Amino acid sequence: MSEQKDIWVVIEHAAGVVKSASLEAVHAARQLCSQSGGQVKAVYCGAQSSEGVKTVARSGVSQVLLIADSDLENYTSSRYLTALLKCMGDAPPFAILMAATNHGKELAPALATHLGSGLATDCIGLDYNESSGILVKRPVYAGKALSSLEFSGPEPVIITLRPNAFRADPVTDAKEAPIIEHSPEWTEHSRLLHLKEIVKGSGTIDITEARIVVSGGLGMQAPENFHLLEELAEVLGAAVGASRPVVDNGWREYSNQVGQTGRTVGPDLYIACGISGAVQHLAGMSSSKCIVAINKDPHAPIFDVADYGIVGDALEILPILTREFKKAVQA
Ligand SMILES: Cc1cc2nc3c(=O)[nH]c(=O)nc-3n(C[C@H](O)[C@H](O)[C@H](O)COP(=O)(O)OP(=O)(O)OC[C@H]3O[C@@H](n4cnc5c(N)ncnc54)[C@H](O)[C@@H]3O)c2cc1C
Numbered sequence: 389m390s391e392q393k394d395i396w397v398v399i400e401h402a403a404g405v406v407k408s409a410s411l412e413a414v415h416a417a418r419q420l421c422s423q424s425g426g427q428v429k430a431v432y433c434g435a436q437s438s439e440g441v442k443t444v445a446r447s448g449v450s451q452v453l454l455i456a457d458s459d460l461e462n463y464t465s466s467r468y469l470t471a472l473l474k475c476m477g478d479a480p481p482f483a484i485l486m487a488a489t490n491h492g493k494e495l496a497p498a499l500a501t502h503l504g505s506g507l508a509t510d511c512i513g514l515d516y517n518e519s520s521g522i523l524v525k526r527p528v529y530a531g532k533a534l535s536s537l538e539f540s541g542p543e544p545v546i547i548t549l550r551p552n553a554f555r556a557d558p559v560t561d562a563k564e565a566p567i568i569e570h571s572p573e574w575t576e577h578s579r580l581l582h583l584k585e586i587v588k589g590s591g592t593i594d595i596t597e598a599r600i601v602v603s604g605g606l607g608m609q610a611p612e613n614f615h616l617l618e619e620l621a622e623v624l625g626a627a628v629g630a631s632r633p634v635v636d637n638g639w640r641e642y643s644n645q646v647g648q649t650g651r652t653v654g655p656d657l658y659i660a661c662g663i664s665g666a667v668q669h670l671a672g673m674s675s676s677k678c679i680v681a682i683n684k685d686p687h688a689p690i691f692d693v694a695d696y697g698i699v700g701d702a703l704e705i706l707p708i709l710t711r712e713f714k715k716a717v718q719a
Pocket residue numbers: 604605606607608609630631632633634645646647648649650651661662663664665666667668669672682683684685688700701702703
């Protein structure tokens with residue numbers, strides 16, 4: 389294991405707004421460095437210095453490595469990979485952390501393959517000790533068990549972190565870290581992919597990052613009833629999720645699907661409406677801090693994991709919840 393214990397955090401942003409999952413990764417890296425004695429450096433790839441860079445500089449990192457190039461304004465794996473490798477040169481950090489978002493899930497394995505490093509994905513726990521280095525915990529078997537892993541082999545080790553698993557209060561007392569600019573050097577590999585356009589999907593909040601998720605299953609009866617979920621979500625500032633058959637039926641987009649073959653969420657509050665609670669669905673939401681289930685069937689398995697259960701027709705209960713939450717929010 390090398391003496392140098394610096395940790396890089398690859399920052400994800402959309403139009404200069406830093407993703408909360410990246411700030412969680414900074415928090416996790418700071419905790420590790422408080423044990424290992426290393427420094428946290430944020431790597432920000434973007435068109436130019438922006439408000440996002442300043443946000444990161446004030447997040448408690450020691451340094452921001454800004455890789456500035458107009459080709460990095462929007463993420464593409466080959467450009468980000470090339471830029472990171474160039475920035476690293478022959479002085480790799482001890483570890484690289486990033487959020488287990490769609491981008492992180494693509495970039496991390498590419499980076500690990502390129503560097504021949506160990507990769508642990510979707511981690512929900514991190515620790516450090518002198519003899520083993522970084523130790524990680526990650527869910528396995530569709531969330532039914534937790535595995536603990538340690539790394540061997542070359543550094544940097546690459547780790548992606550499940551959004552919402554490392555939440556912390558925002559840092560308010562940090563000094564603004566220095567911003568060190570780097571320029572990428574584009575290679576043939578980096579030009580393998582060109583971004584043509586981004587078409588925005590429906591919904592503004594990514595379900596993996598939302599603090600509240602309101603999800604609908606087949607019990608919602610028909611796609612036109614999902615407006616009931618959207619109305620409640622709007623009042624609560626929540627994202628709308630769905631079970632797999634709802635997505636298979638074309639009622640909602642795949643990006644909404646929660647579960648084993650969908651996305652994994654860990655919000656403060658998960659409201660499951662007309663969802664039976666099949667094991668494949670639970671795999672994607674059982675780590676939610678508080679689960680509320682609305683189901684007509686009092687024996688539905690979702691009630692086994694729910695903190696609060698409402699037995700009844702979701703189509704009747706949802707408007708009542710929306711009305712009452714609206715009153716509470718406005719009070
Ligand atoms: C390999 C594999 C991977 C899978 N991956 C996923 C996955 O990622 N995500 C996922 O969700 N599923 C997944 N599934 C499917 C999973 O097994 C279930 O079939 C699915 O979760 C059931 O969806 P549901 O709860 O919406 O529908 P159902 O099981 O049909 O449940 C509908 C529920 O709604 C209730 N209900 C009906 N009407 C009302 C009403 N008016 N008000 C209130 N409640 C009502 C019923 O009592 C029932 O409990 C996977 C399956 C396999 C085999």
